Amino acid sequence: MDWSQSLRMSLTTALVVSVCIADSVTIAYDGSVMGSVNVMSSYSAYFSLDTATIAVNSTAVYLGAILIAPIAGMIVDKRGRKEAIAVSCVLNIIGAAISGAAQNIAMFIAGRMIIGLGMGLAQTAASAYVSETTAPKVRPLALGLYFSCWAIGGFLATGVCYGTQQMDPSDWAWRIPCLFQMFAPICVLFILPFLPESPRWLIYNDRADEGLHVLARVNGTDVEHPSVQLQFQEIMDTLNYEKTEGQSLGFRTIIKNAPNRKRLYLCLSVAPLTMLTGSNIITYYYGTMLSQAGITSSKTQMEINLVLSAWQFVIACAGSVLAEGLGRRVLCLSSLGLCTIMFYAVGGMTAAYGTSSDTSGVYGTVAFIFLFMGAYSFGLTPLTNMYPPEVMSYNIRATGMAMFTLLAKACGVFVTMVFPYMFEAIGWKTYMVNASWNILFFIGVYFVWVETKGKTLEEIDELFDGVKHSDVPDLVHLDDKSAAVVVQEV
Known part of the structure; x- marks a missing residue:
């Protein structure tokens, strides 16, 4: 491949990846902006917030995503991946405008629910789009960057809130961050036509x-290149098999046979892994965590969160780059194991130094929070939207990703509604409870997950169906003369 071909691939791939990055930034921005505005006095005073209303405001986005999830797969399959992404952007822009201009708590919640509709549709469409529209050798990196760039959204949200906090007690201190949520979706609308x-x-x-x-x-x-011809024939054969075998698009096909049910289980397993491991406690309630650790200044809390976001981004990108070499199982198990250890440490340090004036102990607690988020970002962040679309075959990919989104958002509702009360009731023991169920996640991944590295999407189907639905050789064997001959004959 000469340099001009490499440039064309890089440009197209960069544009495709930019769409998923913008979606990731939008989702991450939302979570982080709520964590930041929750510590603003103007926001709390304007809506007269208490523990219950803080939880509802944070949960509204998840509720919106849950509402659209049952039909998201149908929309993405019927109208196409690109059109669904465009609709999601419009919903995000409308929702951000409403929440930023909210005159009462009902209007604020309505805006956030519309944002949730957009996010639920976007996550279903964008993950399917990126997995299907990138070359096999860059697919893991592209999908890994999807949520690796989550940290960019967190960094932007914290940075904007850090700047507008100077306007407190003006309402614009929280309105501007809410309105800024329109930025990433607007960028996507400009990119999509290309x-x-x-x-x-x-x-x-x-x-x-x-x-x-x-x-x-x-x-x-070009279209005559052997690798392109092989992929094309492999896709044609596999999709024709799905059509002729009566494997229609939709939910019915998922529950129809054992291989598809296993695909669905593996896809859905990622939702609790990524949502209930502990990262969302930090994302939404880092203010509460730092206060329990002895750091009560909102300015200091935001400064710590800015550094944390940058740290997460660097580590997540490293995990994305290494995903193909290490494999999905090793990446997940190493990340999950370290997360469990670090969360136990956060709980222990909070118990020991949370109410003390020991500066070393307090900042030791913060250090373990950083180590936990680094461990999480290394494996679980890239895998969030890498593994689910890979294990699903084409005819159930959109529906499966919609169901994944529904479960992920349901887990998000659990986090935002339950953990505030857990913090109030049992304090530092919350971390111990969370770390303990992470052990069960580790066991489940070790015994059940299927490795997908080094394969095209159609070759992954063979791991579940027991047979490949095309006579062409695997792409990895393309350099062999025999494989090249087969491709030329196709």
Whole structure:
């Protein structure tokens, strides 16, 4: 591949990845902005907040995502990945405008629920889109960057809130951060016209010639290249098999047979792994955590969160780069094991120094929070939207990702509604409880997860069905003369 072909592949891939990054930034910005405005006096005073209303305000986005999840897969399959992403952007912009202009708590919650509708649709569409519209050798990195750039959203939210906090007690201290949530979706709307549709969606909808040209574009070469021809024939054969075997799009196909049920289980397993491991406690309630650790200044809390966001981004990118080499199982198990150890340490340090004036102990607690988020960011962050779309076959990918989104947001509701009361009732013991159920997650991954590294999406199907639905060789064998001959014959 010459430099011009590499440039074409890099540019197309960069544009595709930019869409998922913007979606990730939007989701992360929302979580972090709520964590930041929750410590602003103007925000609390304007809505006369208590523990219950703080939880409801944070939960509203998850409720919106849950509402749209049952039909998100149908929209993404029917209208295409790109159009669904565009609709999600419009919903996010409308929701941000309403919440930023809220005159009462009902209006604020309504705006956040509309944002949730957009996020639920976007996560279903964008994950399917990126997995299907990137070359196999860059797919793990692209999907890993999806949520690795979560830290950028957190950094932006904390940075904006840190700047507007100087306006406290003016209402604009919290309104500006809410309105700024429109920024990433607006960027996506400008990028989308330059992007191709998913080649698999095009081929499934009898637009094979367009799909072939998109495959060439994302691989940075021409349609006659052996790797493009192999992928094209592999996709054609697999999708034709799904059609002829009566495996229609939708939920019915998922529960129809054992391989699909296993795919769904593995896909859904990522939701509690990523949402209930402990990171969301820090995202939404880092103010409460730092206060319990002895750091009560809101300015200091935001400064710590800014550094934490930058730290997460660097570590998550490292995990994304190493995902293909290490494999999904090793990445997950190493991250999950370290998270468990570090969360026990956070609980122990909070118990020992949370009410003391021991400066070393207090900052030791903060250090363990950083180590926990580093461990989480290394593996679980990249895997959030890497593993679920990989294990799903085309005909159930959109529906499966919608169900994944629904479960993930339901776990988010649990975090935002339950943990405030746990903090009030049992304090530092909350970390011990959370770390203990992480051990169960570790056991589940070790015994059940299937490794997907080094395979195209269609080759992954063989791990579940026991047989490959195409006669072409695996892409990894393309350098062999025999494989090249087969491709040329195709």
